[in-house]
Amino acid sequence: MPVYRLSDELVFPHPTLADPGGLLAVGGDLSPRRLLLAYAHGIFPWYSETEPILWWSPDPRLVLFPHELKISRSLARTIKKQTFSVTVDGAFGEVIRKCATTRDETWITGEMIDAYERLHELGVAHSVETYCEGGLVGGLYGLALGRAFCGESMFSTMSDASKVALVHLARYLGERGFELIDCQVPTDHLKSLGAREIPRKDFLRLLAAALGEEWKIGLGRADWKARDAR
Numbered sequence: 001m002p003v004y005r006l007s008d009e010l011v012f013p014h015p016t017l018a019d020p021g022g023l024l025a026v027g028g029d030l031s032p033r034r035l036l037l038a039y040a041h042g043i044f045p046w047y048s049e050t051e052p053i054l055w056w057s058p059d060p061r062l063v064l065f066p067h068e069l070k071i072s073r074s075l076a077r078t079i080k081k082q083t084f085s086v087t088v089d090g091a092f093g094e095v096i097r098k099c100a101t102t103r104d105e106t107w108i109t110g111e112m113i114d115a116y117e118r119l120h121e122l123g124v125a126h127s128v129e130t131y132c133e134g135g136l137v138g139g140l141y142g143l144a145l146g147r148a149f150c151g152e153s154m155f156s157t158m159s160d161a162s163k164v165a166l167v168h169l170a171r172y173l174g175e176r177g178f179e180l181i182d183c184q185v186p187t188d189h190l191k192s193l194g195a196r197e198i199p200r201k202d203f204l205r206l207l208a209a210a211l212g213e214e215w216k217i218g219l220g221r222a223d224w225k226a227r228d229a230r
Contacts, residue, residue, distance in 0.1 A: 003024070003026055004024065004026070005027050006028035007027075010034055012025060015043060015204060016200070018056070018058070022056045022058030022185075023055075023056055024055050024056060028053055028055070030045065030112065030115035032124075035119065036145070039150050042182075043055050043056065043057045046107050047107055048107055058184070059199065060203075061198055061203040062182075062187070062195050062196070063195060063197075063198055063203060064170065064180070065180055066179075068194040068196070070193055071193075075160055078160045078163075079167065084130040084160075084161060085130070085131045086128065086129065086130050086164065086165065088128055088129075089126050091129050091136060091139070092120045092125065092126070093117060095129055095136075095139040095155070096117070096127070099153035100113065102155045102157060116141065116152070125142070125143050126144055128140050128141075130162070130165045137156065137158040138155060138157065138158060138164065138165050139155060139161075140155075141154075146210050146212045147180075147212065148178065148181075148182060148206075148207055148211065149182070151183050151184065167193075179209070182203070
C-alpha cells in the first residue's frame with residue numbers, strides 16, 4: 001500500500017488509505033491550518049528528528065470516553081490524600097517540554113514544540129498540570145476540537161501524577177459535554193484508566209459527530225483540588 005507524499009496544498013488522503021501500521025503520508029508542514037485539518041480527520045504527526053514529517057491514522061484507535069473513566073482504589077486513595085493540586089493551561093510550555101525530555105526517545109521535536117505552542121496561543125492546544133509542594137511533577141497536553149479532545153502526550157516524575165492529570169481532564173471535559181478523548185495508540189497505562197480500542201471507522205464517525213460546526217473550544221483556566229476527582 002503506498003504512502004502518500006504531501007505537497008504545499010492543504011489536503012490529506014483519506015485515513016482508510018493508511019498502511020497496515022497506520023502510516024498515511026509524509027511531508028508537508030506543521031502550520032496551524034494543516035494540523036487542524038489533520039486532527040479533524042483523525043490524522044496526527046509522529047516522527048523523530050532524523051525523519052521527515054510522518055502522518056498517521058492507526059486502526060484500531062485507542063479512545064477514552066469520559067464516562068468510562070476507571071479509577072483504581074490506589075489512585076482514589078492518592079486523590080483523597082490531596083497529594084497533588086491541578087491546573088489547566090497554567091504551564092503549557094513547561095508541560096510539552098517535560099513530555100519531550102522525561103523519556104529516552106521522543107517524537108516531540110523542537111519543530112513540534114513550536115507548532116503546538118502556536119496552537120496553544122490560538123486557543124486550540126491545552127495542558128493539565130499536577131503539582132506537589134509547588135513543583136510541577138506531571139501533566140499532559142492535547143487539542144480541543146468541537147467536543148473531542150485529541151491527547152498528545154503526558155509525563156510524570158512522581159507516582160500517579162500523570163494519572164491524576166488524566167482524571168481531572170476526563171472529569172473537566174465530561175462536565176463540558178465532550179464526547180471522547182483520542183488516545184491515539186494503545187498503552188497499558190491508558191487502558192488501566194478505561195481507554196479502549198475501537199475500529200478506525202467507528203472513531204472517524206464519532207470524531208465527525210463530535211466536531212460539529214465548531215472546531216475550537218477554549219477550555220479557559222481553572223484551579224482544581226485533588227479532592228474534586230472522586
